[in-house]
Amino acid sequence: MSVQRHRSDPRILGRRTLEQDHRVLAALLRPGLAVLDVGCGTGAITSGIARAVAPNGTVVGLDRDEGHLRIARDHHSTLANLTFAHGDAKSLTYDAQFDIVSAARTLQWIAEPSDAILNMKRAARNGGLIVVLDYSHVRNRWLPDPPRAFVRFYQAFLTWRHANGWDNEMADRLSGLFRDAGLTDIESHVQDEIVERGDTDFAARSALWAEVIDNVGEQIATAGFCTAAQVNEARDSYSPWVTAELLKQTLSIRTVTGRVP
Numbered sequence: 113m114s115v116q117r118h119r120s121d122p123r124i125l126g127r128r129t130l131e132q133d134h135r136v137l138a139a140l141l142r143p144g145l146a147v148l149d150v151g152c153g154t155g156a157i158t159s160g161i162a163r164a165v166a167p168n169g170t171v172v173g174l175d176r177d178e179g180h181l182r183i184a185r186d187h188h189s190t191l192a193n194l195t196f197a198h199g200d201a202k203s204l205t206y207d208a209q210f211d212i213v214s215a216a217r218t219l220q221w222i223a224e225p226s227d228a229i230l231n232m233k234r235a236a237r238n239g240g241l242i243v244v245l246d247y248s249h250v251r252n253r254w255l256p257d258p259p260r261a262f263v264r265f266y267q268a269f270l271t272w273r274h275a276n277g278w279d280n281e282m283a284d285r286l287s288g289l290f291r292d293a294g295l296t297d298i299e300s301h302v303q304d305e306i307v308e309r310g311d312t313d314f315a316a317r318s319a320l321w322a323e324v325i326d327n328v329g330e331q332i333a334t335a336g337f338c339t340a341a342q343v344n345e346a347r348d349s350y351s352p353w354v355t356a357e358l359l360k361q362t363l364s365i366r367t368v369t370g371r372v373p
């Protein structure tokens with residue numbers, strides 16, 4: 113199997129906010145800070161960072177996906193202290209420039225996360241902070257159990273990720289990777305994303321896995337981890353089940369912070 117590349121769904125990225133979806137970082141931000149957001153996607157969280165450090169702080173949102181960067185530039189052009197840059201976490205060239213370097217939901221898609229963390233460390237000033245938020249997909253859970261066709265698709269999703277070198281327990285590995293990178297004052301915060309029936313944003317947030325099926329189902333089937341028919345069965349059964357039966361979805365997330373000595 114050739115190594116694949118994943119493209120995140122802009123619908124999912126655009127719904128996120130700093131305050132709701134990167135809370136540990138939100139609490140660390142102050143006016144005047146310089147922040148690098150690695151894997152900024154469409155800039156939804158990054159724009160919140162820019163507002164939090166304004167007026168004198170500056171923010172660079174970096175992503176390898178030109179399509180996401182186009183949306184980010186279109187949507188957030190009014191923020192004077194925010195710029196977007198094309199680049200790869202595996203080959204960052206920044207050197208001691210930022211007070212905080214963050215990556216949210218990005219390292220889960222990188223087969224060599226330790227290289228990315230070392231690059232992020234180099235981009236931060238001495239005494240600066242590295243803040244990484246990520247998933248452990250093996251711990252995600254649904255109440256009640258989802259339809260069998262979705263469970264089968266989810267298993268194929270995990271196997272496809274594993275085959276590409278993308279860690280399905282990224283959140284649980286972060287503290288060790290931070291230690292190996294020589295970061296200090298490491299703190300790990302559980303930040304599970306819980307969606308419950310009755311929440312005002314239940315419909316939008318519970319749509320996530322239907323959107324994932326749409327976004328990567330064909331790629332997973334083409335790579336041979338399930339059939340196209342199985343992707344269709346997962347798609348056809350999942351959304352009606354969410355509407356009629358899903359009570360609670362818990363996505364397992366941690367935010368880990370470490371200091372550059």
Ligand SMILES: C[S@@+](CC[C@H](N)C(=O)[O-])C[C@H]1O[C@@H](n2cnc3c(N)ncnc32)[C@H](O)[C@@H]1O
Pocket residue numbers: 120125128150151152153154157174175176177180199200201202215216217218221222
């Ligand atoms: C799931 S999205 C997260 C976006 C945003 N940080 C958020 O939390 O909503 C992951 C993003 O990381 C980017 N990405 C993945 N691998 C990358 C790499 N090696 N270098 C830079 N960006 C990368 C993807 O293009 C995508 O925009």
